[in-house]
Amino acid sequence: MRERGWRSEQPLDLGLTLGRHRHGNGDPTWRRTPDGSIWRTSRTPGGPGTLRVSARDGHVAATAWGPGAEWLLETLPALLGVDDDLSGFAPEHEVVRRAAKRYEGLRIGRTSRVLEALVPAVLEQKVVSAEAWRAWRLLLGRYGEPAPGPAPEGMRVFPEPEVWRAIPSWDWHRAGAEAVRARTIVNAAWHAAKLEAAGGSAEADRLLRALPGIGVWTSAEVRQRSHGDADAVSVGDFHLPSLVGWSLSGRRADDAEMLRLLAPYRGHRHRVSLLLRLGGERPPARGPRMAARDYRSF
Numbered sequence: 001m002r003e004r005g006w007r008s009e010q011p012l013d014l015g016l017t018l019g020r021h022r023h024g025n026g027d028p029t030w031r032r033t034p035d036g037s038i039w040r041t042s043r044t045p046g047g048p049g050t051l052r053v054s055a056r057d058g059h060v061a062a063t064a065w066g067p068g069a070e071w072l073l074e075t076l077p078a079l080l081g082v083d084d085d086l087s088g089f090a091p092e093h094e095v096v097r098r099a100a101k102r103y104e105g106l107r108i109g110r111t112s113r114v115l116e117a118l119v120p121a122v123l124e125q126k127v128v129s130a131e132a133w134r135a136w137r138l139l140l141g142r143y144g145e146p147a148p149g150p151a152p153e154g155m156r157v158f159p160e161p162e163v164w165r166a167i168p169s170w171d172w173h174r175a176g177a178e179a180v181r182a183r184t185i186v187n188a189a190w191h192a193a194k195l196e197a198a199g200g201s202a203e204a205d206r207l208l209r210a211l212p213g214i215g216v217w218t219s220a221e222v223r224q225r226s227h228g229d230a231d232a233v234s235v236g237d238f239h240l241p242s243l244v245g246w247s248l249s250g251r252r253a254d255d256a257e258m259l260r261l262l263a264p265y266r267g268h269r270h271r272v273s274l275l276l277r278l279g280g281e282r283p284p285a286r287g288p289r290m291a292a293r294d295y296r297s298f
Contacts, residue, residue, distance in 0.1 A: 001149065011104045021145050031151075
C-alpha cells in the first residue's frame with residue numbers, strides 16, 4: 001500500500017472529473033463508495049493497480065495497492081487535470097457561460113492508458129450504451145483479474161493485450177459483441193505497445209485511425225480520456241450534434257453544423273461538449289429511443 005496527498009490549484013469536482021472514465025453502472029473498474037471516495041483500477045506499465053481517491057476543499061488524498069501503485073500515485077495529478085489548460089477558453093454563448101460557472105470543478109485529465117480507453121469505446125460503437133456496458137461488465141468479469149488491495153467487491157483489472165487477443169469467438173458472442181467489434185479490439189491489442197507509446201494526441205489519432213474499425217468518433221473518445229484532449233470532438237456521435245445545435249442555435253444540427261457552432265471554441269471543443277452535456281438544452285424528443293440489439297440471440 002502506498003499513499004499520496006496532493007492539492008489542486010484549480011477548482012476540482014472529483015466525480016465530474018473521474019466520472020468520464022466510468023462505463024455504466026456496475027463498471028468493474030470504477031466505484032464510488034458512500035464516503036465519497038472514488039476507486040479505479042488500471043493495468044499500468046508496472047502491472048495491475050487499485051487507486052482510491054478522495055477530495056475535500058481542494059486537498060486530494062490517494063491510496064494505491066498492487067504492483068502498479070507507485071505509477072498510479074505518480075500520475076495522479078495528470079489524472080485529475082493538472083495539465084488541463086483553460087487558456088483561450090472564452091464562452092461566447094450564455095448557456096456555455098452558465099455551465100462553465102456551475103461546473104467549474106470539471107477538469108479534463110488523462111489516464112495515459114490507450115487500450116483501456118479503446119476497448120470500451122469500440123464496444124460502444126453504433127449500439128445503445130446499455131448494451132455496450134453489459135459487454136464491458138461481462139468481459140471484465142470473465143477475463144479481468146481481481147483488483148489488488150481492499151477494493152469494493154467485484155472490482156476487476158483490465159486484462160493484458162495478449163488476453164484480449166486470445167478471447168474465443170463464443171465469449172465475444174456471449175458478451176453481445178459481434179464479430180466486427182471483436183476483430184477491431186483484437187487487432188488493436190496486437191498494436192497495443194505502439195499505441196501506448198504515442199507521444200501526443202495527434203500521433204495517437206494517426207495511429208488509431210490507421211487501424212481497421214477505428215474512425216473519427218472512436219479516436220476522439222479514446223484521446224479525450226487517454227490524452228486529456230480538450231479539443232477532440234466526438235464527430236459521428238448519435239446525440240451530440242442535436243444537443244450542441246439546440247443549445248447554441250436553438251435548432252437541431254448535423255455534424256457539419258455542430259463543428260461550425262463549436263469553431264469559436266477551437267482548442268476546447270470537447271470541453272464545451274462536456275459542459276453542454278451537463279448543462280445544455282436538449283431538443284424535444286421525437287420518436288422512440290434507439291432499441292437495444294442483443295447479438296447473443298443472433
